[in-house]
Amino acid sequence: MSSNLYSAYWRPSGMAIFTSSQNWTVPPGVFKIKVLCIGSGGGGGGGYSSSYSGGGGGSGSIGYAEVIVQPGITLAVEVAAGGSGGTGGSSPTAGGGGATSQVTWPALPGKGFISGQGGGGGGAASSSANGSAGSGGGIYAGNVSSYGNPFYAVASYMIAGNAGSGSNGGLTPQFAPGFASTSNVPNGFSWGTVSQNNVDYGQGGQGGGPGADGTPGIQGAVMIWWGDD
Numbered sequence: 001m002s003s004n005l006y007s008a009y010w011r012p013s014g015m016a017i018f019t020s021s022q023n024w025t026v027p028p029g030v031f032k033i034k035v036l037c038i039g040s041g042g043g044g045g046g047g048y049s050s051s052y053s054g055g056g057g058g059s060g061s062i063g064y065a066e067v068i069v070q071p072g073i074t075l076a077v078e079v080a081a082g083g084s085g086g087t088g089g090s091s092p093t094a095g096g097g098g099a100t101s102q103v104t105w106p107a108l109p110g111k112g113f114i115s116g117q118g119g120g121g122g123g124a125a126s127s128s129a130n131g132s133a134g135s136g137g138g139i140y141a142g143n144v145s146s147y148g149n150p151f152y153a154v155a156s157y158m159i160a161g162n163a164g165s166g167s168n169g170g171l172t173p174q175f176a177p178g179f180a181s182t183s184n185v186p187n188g189f190s191w192g193t194v195s196q197n198n199v200d201y202g203q204g205g206q207g208g209g210p211g212a213d214g215t216p217g218i219q220g221a222v223m224i225w226w227g228d229d
Contacts, residue, residue, distance in 0.1 A: 013227025
């Protein structure tokens with residue numbers, strides 16, 4: 001087979017998983033990418049003295065998009081830190097809310113074409129009741145349909161985060177239900193509670209027991225892959 005004929009049928013493929021914010025340049029020969037963003041989890045609320053527990057934080061939501069790109073353009077990847085855990089004691093505090101993980105094109109600053117939203121922080125306990133659980137991250141409501149050449153989304157899918165339950169943090173939602181292209185997700189990433197390297201990205205923090213601090217929410221993540229369709 002000649003090198004020219006081989007080049008006509010060859011498509012580069014690959015995957016990148018981001019656990020910190022950074023810029024990413026579209027590789028040579030890549031004209032379509034798939035992007036998945038997981039918002040970070042909310043922190044758990046603090047418990048009151050020796051009697052009541054704080055509420056668990058909500059998990060981040062998930063956003064997915066298939067995006068037409070041009071090789072060589074640079075995208076900004078933003079990965080959200082988890083919400084802070086609340087402090088326990090005689091004056092407990094609520095957990096901090098999670099934040100947004102997203103990918104933006106710097107030519108349109110501040111406009112993420114797809115994102116995962118942060119989960120809500122768990123409530124602080126009071127002298128008479130446990131803290132309320134945090135809400136799950138919401139659905140991104142922005143326009144993902146088109147920004148015009150050389151960058152526009154051709155498909156998208158989103159799923160809301162799970163609320164906390166009592167003092168338990170919300171689990172990152174399963175990505176598979178209702179998603180028609182799960183067979184195209186690379187084997188290196190595990191769905192369910194979305195896990196990589198034993199870290200459940202986007203999970204809500206645990207509420208603190210009586211008098212104890214809540215735990216922080218777990219950070220979000222961004223995944224980009226290409227060449228599988």
